[in-house]
Amino acid sequence: MKNPxxxxxxxxxxxxxxxxxxxxxxxxxxxxxxxxxxxxxxxYVVECNDNPSKDLYIITTAKKRDTxxxxxxxxxxxxxxxRDSSINGVQVKVDSWNNIKKYVDVDNAFFIFDEQRVVGSGxxxxxxxxxxxxxxxxxxxATPGDTWMDYIPVFVAxxxxxxxxxxxxxxxxxNSFVRFPKVERFLEEGRLNRLKRRVIVMMKYEKKTMSIYKxxxxxxxxxxxxxxxxxxxNPFTDxxxxxxxxxxxxxxxxxxxDPTRLDIIKELxxxxxxxIIFYNFNYELEILRTLKELPNVNVAEWNxxxxxxxxxxxxxxxxxxxxxxxxGWNCIETNVIVFYSLNYSYRIMTQAAxxxxxxxxxxxxxxxxxxxxxxxxxxxxxxxxIHKKNFNESEMKLALKTKTIIEGE
Numbered sequence: 001m002k003n004p005x006x007x008x009x010x011x012x013x014x015x016x017x018x019x020x021x022x023x024x025x026x027x028x029x030x031x032x033x034x035x036x037x038x039x040x041x042x043x044y045v046v047e048c049n050d051n052p053s054k055d056l057y058i059i060t061t062a063k064k065r066d067t068x069x070x071x072x073x074x075x076x077x078x079x080x081x082x083r084d085s086s087i088n089g090v091q092v093k094v095d096s097w098n099n100i101k102k103y104v105d106v107d108n109a110f111f112i113f114d115e116q117r118v119v120g121s122g123x124x125x126x127x128x129x130x131x132x133x134x135x136x137x138x139x140x141x142a143t144p145g146d147t148w149m150d151y152i153p154v155f156v157a158x159x160x161x162x163x164x165x166x167x168x169x170x171x172x173x174x175n176s177f178v179r180f181p182k183v184e185r186f187l188e189e190g191r192l193n194r195l196k197r198r199v200i201v202m203m204k205y206e207k208k209t210m211s212i213y214k215x216x217x218x219x220x221x222x223x224x225x226x227x228x229x230x231x232x233x234n235p236f237t238d239x240x241x242x243x244x245x246x247x248x249x250x251x252x253x254x255x256x257x258d259p260t261r262l263d264i265i266k267e268l269x270x271x272x273x274x275x276i277i278f279y280n281f282n283y284e285l286e287i288l289r290t291l292k293e294l295p296n297v298n299v300a301e302w303n304x305x306x307x308x309x310x311x312x313x314x315x316x317x318x319x320x321x322x323x324x325x326x327x328g329w330n331c332i333e334t335n336v337i338v339f340y341s342l343n344y345s346y347r348i349m350t351q352a353a354x355x356x357x358x359x360x361x362x363x364x365x366x367x368x369x370x371x372x373x374x375x376x377x378x379x380x381x382x383x384x385x386i387h388k389k390n391f392n393e394s395e396m397k398l399a400l401k402t403k404t405i406i407e408g409e
Contacts, residue, residue: 013205014038018045020201023136024158026144029203031354032330032361035140036073038203039112044077047110047136052088057103057135060114061328062096066307069329070094070114100127107134114140115327118153121164125153132157142354143347144200146390148172148186151196160195209357213368218260220373225254255375256284256341262291264371265317265338269297272367273315274334278322278352280341288319288340302329326352335363339370342381344391 010018014034017027021042029035040056048054056079058070071081071094078087086092095102097117104127111131118128118139131137137157145151152167161167171192175184186192227233228250232241235254241247265288268275279285285303292299298311303321310318310331320326322343335356343349356366372378384391 010034010038010041011205013203014041017201017203018042021046021138023138024132024154024199025201026139026141026154026199027201027203028141028144029205030207030357031142031351032207032358033142033203033205034359035142035203036070036114037076039114039138039140040073040077040079042138043110043112044079048088048090051108053090055090055106055109056092056112057106057109058092058094058112058114059097059100059103060094062098063302063307063325064114064328065094065096067309067329068094097124100124100131103127104130106131109135111135111137112140113137118157119145119150121152128153129157143350146347147183148189148192149183151192151199154199155195158195158199207357208359209361209364209366211353211357211366211368213370215370215372216264218258218264218371218373220255220258220375220378225251225375228254251375251377252341253281253283255373255377256281257287258373261340261371262287264369265291265340266294268336268338268369269294269315269317272334272336275316275336275338276318276320276331276334276355277338277340278320278326278343280322280343284340285319285321288317291317320352320355322348322352326355329355330358331356332358332361332363335361335365336367337369339368342370342372342378342385344381344384346385346388346390349385 011034014037017029017038018041021027027035027039029038043056056074060070064070071092074080074092079090079092080086081092081094083089083091101123103111113128118125139154148171152161152164155161155167156163161170171187173184173187175182224235227235228241228247232247233239234241234246234250236250241250265275265277269291277288279288285301289299291297296313296315298313298316299319300308300311300316301319302308302325303319304324310316310333318331326343326348337353337356339349339352343352353368356363370382372382381391
C-alpha cells in the first residue's frame, strides 16, 4: 500500500475496515462514522496500487452531489474532477443515482456507490449490475437491508447468483393466499447469512455523542377523524372515500394538520435557536412555511422543488422533506431535529436522524423531538418504528381493523 498525500490519517476502526474491504463489499457504518473518507482512502491505497491512474466514479444522492461533499473529501487526497489538476491524471466523476445509466459502458474504473439505492429490480438496479460487471466497486450504507430481498442486487453483482430469478426460486416462498406478492418465508437462511458476512464490512466505533429522544404529544380533531374512518367521507374533497389509499391519506392529513403541532415547534424555537424539521407531505410544508412570519427567524427548504442551502443567522429553521433529504448531507451547526410527522420507514427515520450525528459535531448531546398524537394511526406507525419495521398498507389495514374492534364500530 502507498501512503496518501496530506494528513489523511484514519481512526483505527476505519483502517481496520480498509484492510477488510474488497471489490463487491458493502462498507456498513452508522451515520457519521466516516464512510466517505474511508472509501476514498481504500481507493487510493488499494485500488490505485497497481493502476495509479484508475478513474474514480462516485454515484451518490443529488443533494450530496450538488453540495460538493465528495469533491471536498477527494481533495484531501489531491484528487479532482479536472484531470489536469488531479494526482496521476485521475479524473473524479461525481453524479447522482438518477444518472447511473450514463456509466454502464465505463470499464476498468473504480465505483463508490454512496447510500443504498440498489433495491428491487428497476432501472437503477439494472444499470448497477452492468457497471459492476466491468469495474471494481464498493457500496456504502448505514442501513444495507431490511430483508433478504434487499440484498439480491448485491448478491447478483458478486456473482453469488446468476440473476434475481435464480435467487427467488432458491430462497423465497410466497404466500399463495393473497392477491399481491407477499413473502411468507426464506429458505436456506444459513447460506444467506454466510453470503452476507462475505460482503458486509462493519465499521465499529464508539460514539462520542448522546442521542436524546423526546416524544411531544399533541392533539387531533377526533370528530373529523371519525368522519373519515366511520363514515368514509373525505372532508378535504367533500366526497366519499372509495380506496384504502385515499383513506390512508385523509387520516394522516386530519391528524397531521392539527394546529397544536405548529404551536409545539414555536415553543421549541424559544428553547433552541436552530432547528431542522423533517416532514412528509406538501400540506405540512404549507403549514411550516408560516414560520417565516416569525421575527428574526430565517427559513429555508430542501425538497423535490427547492434545493436551498442551510440557512444562516442566529436563529433558523430548515424544512426538509424525508424522501429528498434524509440522506446525503451533514449538519454540525445544530444539535436539534424535529420530526413534524413520523415517516413510514424505520430506515428513513434512522438516516434522517444521522444528519446531525457526525464525528466532527461540536455537540455532546443531540436532541430529537417526535411530534405524535394519541390517534390510532400515529400509534400504529410509532409502534412499527419502535420495532424497527416499516409501516405499509397491510399494517394500515391491521391498524384500522384493530381500531374498529376496540371502538366497537
